[in-house]
Amino acid sequence: xxxxxxxxxxxxxxxxxxxxxxxxxxxxxxxxxxxxxxxxxxxxxxxxxxxxxxxxxxxxxxxxxxxxxxxxxxxxxxxxxxxxxxxxxxxxxxxxxxxxxxxxxxxxxxxxxxxxxxxxxxxxxxxxxxxxxxxxxxxxxxxxxxxxxxxxxxxxxxxxxxxxxxxxxxxxxxxxxxxxxxxxxxxxxxxxxxxxxxxxxxxxxxxxxxxxxxxxxxxxxx
Numbered sequence: 001x002x003x004x005x006x007x008x009x010x011x012x013x014x015x016x017x018x019x020x021x022x023x024x025x026x027x028x029x030x031x032x033x034x035x036x037x038x039x040x041x042x043x044x045x046x047x048x049x050x051x052x053x054x055x056x057x058x059x060x061x062x063x064x065x066x067x068x069x070x071x072x073x074x075x076x077x078x079x080x081x082x083x084x085x086x087x088x089x090x091x092x093x094x095x096x097x098x099x100x101x102x103x104x105x106x107x108x109x110x111x112x113x114x115x116x117x118x119x120x121x122x123x124x125x126x127x128x129x130x131x132x133x134x135x136x137x138x139x140x141x142x143x144x145x146x147x148x149x150x151x152x153x154x155x156x157x158x159x160x161x162x163x164x165x166x167x168x169x170x171x172x173x174x175x176x177x178x179x180x181x182x183x184x185x186x187x188x189x190x191x192x193x194x195x196x197x198x199x200x201x202x203x204x205x206x207x208x209x210x211x212x213x214x215x216x217x218x219x220x221x222x
Contacts, residue, residue, distance in 0.1 A: 021094050023064020023087065040066055042200035043212070047121050047152055048074040050216065054118040054150075060108050060141055061125035065091035065101075071121075072101045079117070081106035109133050113144035120145055121152035126184075127172045134174060134184070142188040142220035151189060151217040154197075155181065160211045178207035181215045189217030 022030060029036040044067030051057055055076040062068060062080035064087055072078045078101045082088055088103045095101065106113060109129070120141055129137050145151065156164065158175040176184065178194060185192045196203050196210030207213070 018097070020097070023066060023090060023094065025064050026066040038200055039212075041070065042202075043067070043123050043154055043197070044070040046195075046197070046202050046214065047071055047123065047154070050152055051075055051119045051121070051150065056117045057119040057121070058113065058117045058144065060106075060120060060122040061128075062091070062103070063087065063124075065095050065103065067123060068095055068101050068103075069098050072098050075119070076100065078102070079104060081108075081113075083107050108137050108140045108144075110136075110140070112140040116144055116146045117149065118146055119150045119152070121154075123152075123154045124156070126153055126181075127155050127175050129174050131174050138184065138188050142217075143222065145220045147219065147222075149218075149220055151185070151220070153181065153185065153215045153217070155213055157196075157207070157210050157213050159208045163211075176213065178210075178213055181213050185215045185217040188221055190219035190221060192217050 026037070026040070029040070047067070048071045051071065052074040057071065057075040057077070058079045058081065059068070059071070060081055062082050065080060068078065068080050068091070080091070080101060080103050083105065085105050088105055091103045126134070141151065155176055156172065158177040161169065161172070161175055164172065182192055182194055193216040195214040196205050196207055197212035197214060198210055202214070
């Protein structure tokens with residue numbers, strides 16, 4: 001007689017016992033508003049799909065590295081940078097299973113990266129950069145790319161700010177709507193493509209009703 005319990009226990013026993021710990025911010029999201037984990041994963045999945053096949057990619061503002069394993073599956077080598085040294089050290093320890101990922105301190109407000117990448121991206125970063133720091137940040141980011149490079153910038157829509165948490169609002173000093181986000185990338189890239197996002201769904205719908213915005217810049221202007 002077949003025994004489904006026995007079958008399941010056999011299958012379950014073949015799963016490697018890898019215990020992965022989330023970082024500080026991601027753990028807090030999972031504990032206090034767990035649906036955010038779905039949103040975060042969907043954002044990084046979009047980046048991974050857009051950059052699939054790139055030999056080299058760089059993330060500016062990787063935070064606690066939640067999205068690094070997602071993008072790492074799609075690219076050859078991934079360099080994750082941030083300005084929080086303690087978090088970067090924690091990332092390197094927790095995410096050591098990602099063999100093609102490095103974590104490095106780097107401040108794009110100050111200079112360009114010494115080598116150039118096929119792709120650069122930042123997810124939930126530009127809204128934390130003060131407006132007076134924005135030009136230097138974007139100029140150095142674009143200068144860190146190859147001539148045929150692709151840049152992806154994801155950020156909450158300014159029109160959705162009324163629904164943001166108090167803690168989010170405190171850190172959001174440079175929110176964009178679709179017009180200002182497009183204008184920003186057009187100053188630094190020859191071609192710009194815009195997308196919208198609501199929850200986990202990426203689309204090309206009516207921008208003011210989107211919770212999240214994506215801009216993809218192609219061909220940096222040196």
